[in-house]
Amino acid sequence: MHLRASQLRADRTTTDDVLDRAVEELGAAVRDLRELANGLHPTVLADAGLAGAFDDLAGRTPLKVRINVAATRITPSIEA
Numbered sequence: 001m002h003l004r005a006s007q008l009r010a011d012r013t014t015t016d017d018v019l020d021r022a023v024e025e026l027g028a029a030v031r032d033l034r035e036l037a038n039g040l041h042p043t044v045l046a047d048a049g050l051a052g053a054f055d056d057l058a059g060r061t062p063l064k065v066r067i068n069v070a071a072t073r074i075t076p077s078i079e080a
Helices: 003-007 012-038 043-059
Strands: none
Touching: 003 012
16 A cells, blocks of 8 residues: 555655565565465475375476385474
8 A cells, every 4th residue: 555655655765665565565565475475385295295296296297207216104393
């Protein structure tokens, strides 16, 4: 909203200040998302383990991939 308001203003100094603030806020949002993502892992990993997660990942790539992962599940904390 701050960016849209700055588009309507003729005063470039104010616009530059608003843009500086927006860049800072976006940087903070990116840091927050990175922190959140560090604690998350794909559902397929929790449901099917490493073998399932690698199969899923390989299936979404445009390259031909061969997966060689033991079917035996290991502890969830290590899988994550």
